[in-house]
Amino acid sequence: MGEPKFDEMDNYKKEDLLKVDYKPPGKSWFETKIDFNQRKGSWIYPAKPKNLEYIGFPNPREWFPTDEDWKLPKNWKEIILEGMADRLKRFRTFQVFMDICVRCGACADKCHFFIGGGDPKNMPVLRAELLRSIYRREFTKAGRILGSIAGGRELTIDVIKEWFFYFYQCTECRRCSVFCPYGIDTAEITMMARELMHLLGLNVNWIMEPVANCYRTGNHLGIQPHGLKDTLEFFADDIEDVTGIKVDIPMNKKGAEILFVTPSGDFLADPGIFTCMGYMLLFHELGLDYTWSTYASEGGNFGLFTSNEAMKRLNAKIYAEAKRLGVKWILGGECGHMWRVMHQYMDTMNGPADFLETPVSPITGTRFENAKSTKMTHIIEFTSDLIKHGKLKLDPSRNDDLVVTFHDSCNPARGLGLFEEPRYILKAVCNNFVEMPEDTTREKTFCCGGGAGLGTDENMEIRLRGGMPRGHAVKYVQDKYGANMLAAICAIDRATLVTVCDYWAPGVGVTGIHELVANALICKGEKKRTMNMRGEPLPGVNPEEEGDEDV
């Protein structure tokens, strides 16, 4: 007996998930209503009051989506309408995107949740219409007079519940925006909707706990300074086991040349930790004058999934710490949404960074002119430049047990256009690199299904469905080329794609690029390598033999 475990992968049969019915219901979408009990596995638990209290967000309380009463403020309608009016005056995207959609439907089958789930409200156009119908009704004359004929819809509690359901089923991956003839970006719409819901205290814990943690301890995981030091020392020990090299761990070091910031996901779990070890080994080999920071120990920013103010509050630490430590520039690790923030928001929100200098690689002398205002360079840009200049001694055959494919993470792909650099590195550090189908990579890349704060287990069904397009593309290269490793430059990917691969393409592992770099990197004074960064035997090395040698 017992309730089905909707937060576990095994609860879902592939055959069931694959039976996607794209046919929408007969009833108009104006009238459908969410049954949260029926849809367990497709929504996320609400934020705990303590997390909202810590950062001063409104209406902290105990509540649950299956409750009839969500304990909203009495004047909730007024709050929403005022919030909309205010944002329509502040975000041109919001105002324009409310007005110009022609509902051509080009976006419909671009969303991974729609492809994998078939719920019509996961078509980007309808997701936006959830807000747009209220906009038309309340903010346009035609809507006020003609009501539903003009596409207007009354703002009711059920509409708000629907927002909570569907705007936490959007990973802000912006794939739809690539295909929209007007560039309408559902990420912008989702951000607005989430900001509005925060005004009522409707938020999910998977986002708000990291936000509160990050505000206090400097990182999403809530790792305190001494804990971070322990973690990195633990990694250093592992690096020594693999390479025989003792790397140093500069922390909060004043006057270092470079501040290094990476998502805290890289501190926590396999396989992110191996990527982190990769950075450490690389920096040691280069003799880089850099420092970690415990205060700015988070590159990621769940504020991006919350509100622009929350994003700014968390992001402020980066420049503040760079200034306090007196570094010259900032280097950022492999992360997706972190780079959306660093690239598109940080300078605007917390700049100007006039106390820093244009990043210059101390090894190659390359000036990163593209970062001359923000003063922050992506480690993928940094490392590809090193390789191009022949500054790294690499033995790609150490990755010969791997057939690697590359997952373009949404934000570096559609927010920066970081396409060639990671591929250049991959081709330099492994001999077997294959591409997934064209329609699933680069600007057309698919989300892992767990971005924008959806990477938890409570919504396992929707995650597996959302991960289906990516999973199938991985399966395709697995079947065709024997791919067994999926590289990604995003910490959320390194957490969520593990599930996606285990489910849709079992046998394919997930890695960061710098793990593979570290595998291939021939370091000064290293012992004969017999293991990769994961402590697994290198190809062609017999672990037994190795044991004999040691004796």
Add this chain to the structure above:
Amino acid sequence: MYDSGKVITGLLAFAVLVTLPFWYTAAGGKGGFRPEPKLAPGLEGKKCVESKAFMRASHMDLLNLWRDEVVRQDLRVHFSPDGRAFEKSLTNTCLKCHSNTGEFCDRCHNYVGVQPYCWDCHMEKKLKGAE
């Protein structure tokens, strides 16, 4: 940021484009002009092959029909409603009377921007008295 410069430039371009006919007319186009086709001397009181109203609206259809009937079926005679017989020929029938194509045909054709391809072949007559 607002990009107001670009927006204003764009709006101005839009406004000018939409109102272009107004400016064109004000700047030297012929505003209240209405062409009067002129009959060749001596035609007053003469009757055409069909009624004036019909010819005005449908002369092109008639010519088209004539051409097809002559070329494909060798039917060369047109009977007018009052029983008169005419040769189905632009050159020998129409232009015999309306010899002043420039003042008769072209005035209206030019006015509404019609470019009939009659004159692609019937060249001689076109030259004579063309405007």
Add this chain to the structure above:
Amino acid sequence: MRVLVSLIAVLALAFIAYLGVGIGHADTLFGVVIPYLALAIFLFGIIYRVVTWARVPVPFRIPTTCGQQKCLEWIKPSRFENPYNNFGVIIRVAMEVLFFRSLFRNVKSEIKQGKVVYGHTKWLWLAGLAFHYSFLVIIIRHLRFFVEPVPIFVKWAESLDGFFQVGIPILMLTDVVILAALTYLFLRRVLIPQLRYISLPADYFPLFLIGAIATTGILLRYFFKTDLIGIKELALGLVSLKPVVPKGIHWLFFMHFFLVCCLFTYFPFSKLLHMAGIFMSPTRNLANNNRAVRHINPWNPKVEVHTYQEYEDEFREKMVAAGIPVEKQPEPQGQGTKE
């Protein structure tokens, strides 16, 4: 239901024109007053809407990048899919406006035999492009009524459009194409279940309205053959601000003209504004030079932050114990010396 509402609305508008002119003989109202009004609403309405948009700032620079960024000099950037300067942006927007670049990218995705499969689908792009370009050519052709003398490019448009010289009056290709495109755009809305699900009356109405305009126009050109000289006289009167209403113009012309006026009037209040919006979309009209040039947010909010001091105050003892440098040493046990 949504289809029917829109169809009835358009038929009602056509009927109003018939009543007004065919029966009521209100030629001046339909030939002069309404056209002037419609033009004013169209022009000032669109300007008003665009100004409303333009008064809202773009707080963040958020282009959607669809090609390689410009960073390292040995990697060729995609200048137009991921523009890094104004020139690139102009080309990118021009590609969207002139060739519907993004729509051209369209890829259909579905699950077939347990696999997600993709296929390029260009029909929407083709029909969209055909529709818009036909419309443009038709507008240019109609300039022959609004200016005297008729400029050469208008004649060119007409010659090109009637290239095949089929029939008399010569059949205009755009007349056929626009009706075909409209039919396709309508049919996909009613036949594809998802599209039927998302379509609102506001989606069907413009299709029917433009369809009605095209149909009445075609009837006028090929079948009803009203007095073109009179129509041009009316049009010229309008643009020279000396309106005249010649006698003897067929009511069908007034129906055609009135429906055009309806389209003009409807324009600023509807999704048709995408014509202006395409230029105003921040994901397309901004350069991806974010890290090189600082973008200013005029309302950049002052926010509460957790400062380093607050952070160190909370964790100072632990930091010192772990050997992590701190700004301020912890107070020693009891009263010690300062610094």
